[in-house]
Amino acid sequence: MRSLSVFGATGSIGESTFDLLQRQGGRAAFRTVALTGGRNVARLAEQARALGAEVAVTAHEECLAELRAALAGSGIAAAAGTSALLEAADRPADWVMSAIVGAAGLAPGFRALAHGATLALANKESLVTAGPLLLAEAARHGARILPVDSEHSAVFQALVGEDIAAVERIIITASGGALRDWPLERLVQASVADASRHPNWSMGQRITIDSASMFNKALELIETHEYFGVAPEQIEVLVHPESIVHALVGFADGALMAHLGAPDMRHAIGYALNWPARAPLPVARLDLAALGRLSFQAPDPLRWPALRLAREVMAAGGTAGAVFNAAKEVALDSFISGQVGFMDMSGLVEATLDKMVARQSLGKAATSLDMVLQTDAEARAVARALIGQNKD
């Protein structure tokens, strides 16, 4: 029986994963090792009981008593905190879903690779902050990383049976997010609620706001570069408001292979769960005649400066990705808490990158996970200091 763990089980990707596991036989079909979550302890315990997990871990120490109480009599172990997360990741499992949001997802996924797990990677921040290290760790242990971002799963599927050397370009699509059709001059006034309404996808709040600012696509440009090993200039972003075509791969002969599907993350999660086979998935089937048309446009650089920043980060290489992601997380926290405006986020990220260049902390090769985590901490401190200065 296949064993598995889900990191970030109570989030948007985690819940979709849980749904698929239940539909594909649940505890009769899989042996669940570890499930992890945050403050929604009641839901974590419910999932752990349903799947008969060995251990359930909350990221927050102060939630441990509640988790223990919720699991009383079940025989499922309860644990809490960062070290418990890492211990859970050390428990061998054949398939591991990495669906914690942010740089916090890096270390648990990294640890899972050490026992040769197939890592279904939703946590794109892992590749952005530590792509070469992660791929090297997987290679060292004979582990496999399967992409669980809709665009990257789409590219992966378009490449089945193909030679990567014959790839001319990769195009990833973006819906444009909640504020796509707002006049440019109004964007400075966008509130958290405005930016949190995604037109097509239902996702966690952070990635939804990142879709509106295009920071999500910026991370995905870097993710594409790291995972598939193609040069930055071979990767393009197209705005596609319908979110039906997830990505296209262009080959040396001019052919373009596109992946189409309803905007439902269970496509990408299910592909990674059943790979290399395909299994029936409970996703809506497309009615292209009813859709009628699909549209595409080039992204506006003034509206979405995050895309330019991602290209600068790819050019700098090394630790630049870790700086970029950390600054983006601080900027997003500050937007959500009302400290900075929607259009200030990219300025803050750019200023952090500049400061890190001045401190000679940018672009060095990231040689260890510790170095990535230190760079992440330094960049967060720099970004926070910049916000403090801006307030004066």
Ligand code: NAD
């Ligand atoms: P979410 O906010 O809905 O859920 C995040 C999960 O991680 C929750 O279980 C939460 O408890 C846990 N978590 C949060 N902070 C943590 C921390 N510091 N330590 C440990 N656990 C923590 O997020 P999501 O939308 O499901 O996204 C998860 C990841 O998948 C992100 O990296 C995101 O970019 C990626 N992703 C999401 C979607 C989507 O449709 N939601 C699509 C593509 C990629």
Ligand code: MG
């Ligand atoms: Mg995506």
